[in-house]
Amino acid sequence: MKKKIAIIGAGISGLTLANLIKRNSDFEFMLYEKEESLSLDEGFGIQLATNSVSILNKIDFQKINSDNIFNPETIDFFSIKNEKICDLEIGKFNTDYSKYTTLKRSVLIEFLKDEIYTQHLRFGKRIKGVTELKGKILIKFDDNTNDLVDYVVAADGMFSNTRSFFEKKKSQPSFQKAIAVRLILKTKHNLNINEKNISLFMGSNLHLVIYPINKKNELNFVCIIRDNKYDPDNIDSLIEKTLLSQNPSFKDLFKNDIKSWPLYSSSKILPSSNKKVFYIGDAFNGFLPTLAQGAGQSIESAYELFNLIKDENLDASNVYFTKRLKRTKIIRRRSNFNFFAFHFSSSVMQRIRNFFLKFLVKRKSFISSYLGTVYKN
Numbered sequence: 001m002k003k004k005i006a007i008i009g010a011g012i013s014g015l016t017l018a019n020l021i022k023r024n025s026d027f028e029f030m031l032y033e034k035e036e037s038l039s040l041d042e043g044f045g046i047q048l049a050t051n052s053v054s055i056l057n058k059i060d061f062q063k064i065n066s067d068n069i070f071n072p073e074t075i076d077f078f079s080i081k082n083e084k085i086c087d088l089e090i091g092k093f094n095t096d097y098s099k100y101t102t103l104k105r106s107v108l109i110e111f112l113k114d115e116i117y118t119q120h121l122r123f124g125k126r127i128k129g130v131t132e133l134k135g136k137i138l139i140k141f142d143d144n145t146n147d148l149v150d151y152v153v154a155a156d157g158m159f160s161n162t163r164s165f166f167e168k169k170k171s172q173p174s175f176q177k178a179i180a181v182r183l184i185l186k187t188k189h190n191l192n193i194n195e196k197n198i199s200l201f202m203g204s205n206l207h208l209v210i211y212p213i214n215k216k217n218e219l220n221f222v223c224i225i226r227d228n229k230y231d232p233d234n235i236d237s238l239i240e241k242t243l244l245s246q247n248p249s250f251k252d253l254f255k256n257d258i259k260s261w262p263l264y265s266s267s268k269i270l271p272s273s274n275k276k277v278f279y280i281g282d283a284f285n286g287f288l289p290t291l292a293q294g295a296g297q298s299i300e301s302a303y304e305l306f307n308l309i310k311d312e313n314l315d316a317s318n319v320y321f322t323k324r325l326k327r328t329k330i331i332r333r334r335s336n337f338n339f340f341a342f343h344f345s346s347s348v349m350q351r352i353r354n355f356f357l358k359f360l361v362k363r364k365s366f367i368s369s370y371l372g373t374v375y376k377n
């Protein structure tokens, strides 16, 4: 009998797993999403390093319309005053098959949904209860439908509700006392940047990143600002007080539509207590965005799990957790370190950081250990 898999959550991790199953196996599967449609929030940009692009290419990502993506080769580091510090060539990790890629999140979701939308995706589904039945799991949804499956894969994000049905140990993500503000730019305004590169500006208690997301000259702007609480009604004054006080020339950028959200990351990495239940993507661990690896790790975790299920590995639960834990710790350490180093408020510390940064970006051994380990997987 064919094994049946229920995937809970149609974000990047759930959709990637669904595509891998659909194209490379004959398992039965269904993707259950709580919303009534897919979140195709137009502007939000996403960076995919080679570790995730090489996996996406197994499901034909290389055939995506090249006008809708960009392949930046360099990160330019700036002070908040727009003075260049140094640059880092990320294109050196590219191969003919897999290149560092930036794009709109909506473009990635559109691509991932294509093969599975009609047959394998059900909307408006929230779990109401679960029961173990003859070695399988019976999932009951709150619209009174149910599904009897061999595996449950929770891909329902950092605040995974699926966890609460299977795990006694609770671990809530913690607010990182930081806020993300983002917008889409149609021009580089008065900034002295190369629009083909990723530009990273570091200021006191904040950093911001600008990068191209397609070949239509659109740029994604995201600014991470440290603040003790998130007050969506006061974002304009927060920007004024933090960013514009350090460099008023950014003011022009904020004429566009601003979106903001509080930054959380997972506090503990806990294993699944049930061998038939797996957590992928942010439901396994949510990272700070300072290494741009959240989506990448969602894709990687889906791929690792897919291989174990496909090979019918009897120890899949342990193997998956052990490998993912190791990988997560590496990414987490680097994301947390960047979060710390990008935001120094003391000018002495900023000068010391910039001195080391200039030195380190030219050291091949450092770059291949700090980024190569992440990008090569």
Ligand SMILES: Cc1cc2nc3c(=O)[nH]c(=O)nc-3n(C[C@H](O)[C@H](O)[C@H](O)COP(=O)(O)OP(=O)(O)OC[C@H]3O[C@@H](n4cnc5c(N)ncnc54)[C@H](O)[C@@H]3O)c2cc1C
Pocket: 008, 009, 010, 011, 012, 013, 014, 032, 033, 034, 035, 039, 045, 046, 047, 048, 125, 126, 127, 155, 156, 157, 158, 160, 161, 162, 180, 222, 263, 280, 281, 282, 283, 287, 289, 292, 293, 294, 295, 296, 297, 298
């Ligand atoms: C400011 C910022 C910038 C970022 N930039 C990058 C970047 O440049 N590169 C990068 O790689 N990553 C980036 N990330 C991270 C990345 O977006 C996430 O890590 C990634 O989207 C996680 O995917 P996911 O599928 O695990 O979860 P999600 O995207 O959260 O998807 C979860 C899905 O499950 C659904 N769901 C939730 N609860 C239930 C339920 N109970 N039942 C059914 N369905 C449910 C949700 O509606 C959603 O569709 C960034 C994050 C932030 C905050």
